[in-house]
Amino acid sequence: MSLTPTPGSLTRLDAGDASTLRIAGDWVLADNMRLEREVVSAQGAEPPRHFDLSDLGQLDTAGAALLVRLLGVERAATQECLPAKQQALLTLVARSQADQVPLSPPAPRAAYLELLERIGASMVEHWCNLVEMLGFIGLILQSLLGYLLRPRRWRLTSMVAHLEQTGLNAVPIVALLTFMVGAVVSFLGATVLQSFGATLFTVNLVAYSFLREFGVLLAAILIAGRTASAFTAQIGSMRANEEIDAIRTLGLDPVELLVLPRLLALLVALPILTFVGMLSGILGGLAVCAIALDISPGMFLNIVHSDIGVSHLVVGLAKAPLFAFLIAVIGCLEGFKVSGSAQSVGEHTTISVVKSIFVVILLDALVALFCMEMDW
Numbered sequence: 001m002s003l004t005p006t007p008g009s010l011t012r013l014d015a016g017d018a019s020t021l022r023i024a025g026d027w028v029l030a031d032n033m034r035l036e037r038e039v040v041s042a043q044g045a046e047p048p049r050h051f052d053l054s055d056l057g058q059l060d061t062a063g064a065a066l067l068v069r070l071l072g073v074e075r076a077a078t079q080e081c082l083p084a085k086q087q088a089l090l091t092l093v094a095r096s097q098a099d100q101v102p103l104s105p106p107a108p109r110a111a112y113l114e115l116l117e118r119i120g121a122s123m124v125e126h127w128c129n130l131v132e133m134l135g136f137i138g139l140i141l142q143s144l145l146g147y148l149l150r151p152r153r154w155r156l157t158s159m160v161a162h163l164e165q166t167g168l169n170a171v172p173i174v175a176l177l178t179f180m181v182g183a184v185v186s187f188l189g190a191t192v193l194q195s196f197g198a199t200l201f202t203v204n205l206v207a208y209s210f211l212r213e214f215g216v217l218l219a220a221i222l223i224a225g226r227t228a229s230a231f232t233a234q235i236g237s238m239r240a241n242e243e244i245d246a247i248r249t250l251g252l253d254p255v256e257l258l259v260l261p262r263l264l265a266l267l268v269a270l271p272i273l274t275f276v277g278m279l280s281g282i283l284g285g286l287a288v289c290a291i292a293l294d295i296s297p298g299m300f301l302n303i304v305h306s307d308i309g310v311s312h313l314v315v316g317l318a319k320a321p322l323f324a325f326l327i328a329v330i331g332c333l334e335g336f337k338v339s340g341s342a343q344s345v346g347e348h349t350t351i352s353v354v355k356s357i358f359v360v361i362l363l364d365a366l367v368a369l370f371c372m373e374m375d376w
Helices: 029-042 062-069 073-077 082-097 112-150 156-166 168-194 199-240 241-248 254-292 297-307 310-336 342-374
Strands: 008-014 018-027 048-061
Touching: 008 029, 018 029, 018 062, 018 082, 029 062, 048 082, 048 241, 062 082, 062 168, 082 199, 082 310, 112 254, 156 199, 156 254, 156 310, 168 199, 168 254, 199 241, 199 310, 199 342, 241 254, 254 297, 254 310
Parallel strands: 018 048
Antiparallel strands: 008 018
């Protein structure tokens, strides 16, 4: 065997009716791509009857795999003209390939079966998420009861800081959005009611919609997108950095330390933001009525005072703590579910926003139906 590196090669020798394929040189990984092309070309031509491996140089696993592919498993395992080491390597690779069972392609499935499978998997996932959220709610209520009965453990500083972040800093965006939506509702109401000669009832439309629905709904959706994502990102980052494990190591309760201050702050902030949203929406409708509909602010406020009962305000404000509780629960729960990577933090932050908005809208629809049936 020559010590000088010799590139591997395949040469076809034709002698009468018999054809021989001469295998020479070093069959190693460095020449694997070129040798593979030659093997494919040799397999595509007329198959040879004999193989000459007497000039084979160095051989490694990659070259042995190509030779087994060219010679076939049985012939590669029974070569006797090679040195013992090369023959042992070739035999080992041939046996390993013989033991491999070719994977048959899966049988095609009907489209309706795949659809039903996806629906079933989705239902199971949603059910597990619901059970998980109910368990987390129970854990929060248990911790909250013990927390409220021990005033010395109240974390007022943390609660006030979260109240500033979730409530005070959100006032401008809530006020601006509800003001513009109030103006849009007033325009649409005037456009529809004008054809019936009932433009004056635009005042009732704006007041009813914002006191019962739009004020709390818009505030809750903004808080779901703004605060639930913040809760998930904060707690998720702490979990990724193993800070929550450190809190448990110190003998502290992560629910009492991280969840309850955020929950109580949001329970205080969302009703206030809801009231701000109601006032801003009504002011937006008032501005449009005064500018475009010739309804003076005094007449607008007089109609609201005489025709709109306080019960509509109570219904709107009563939904705010329920929305705040669910938004805080979902945001904190998704934060605790973060696995430990930055990608997981982003995924669960997105999930918390989507879940919070979905739950808020669904619950608002159910409460509206309940109030309609109860004639409230």
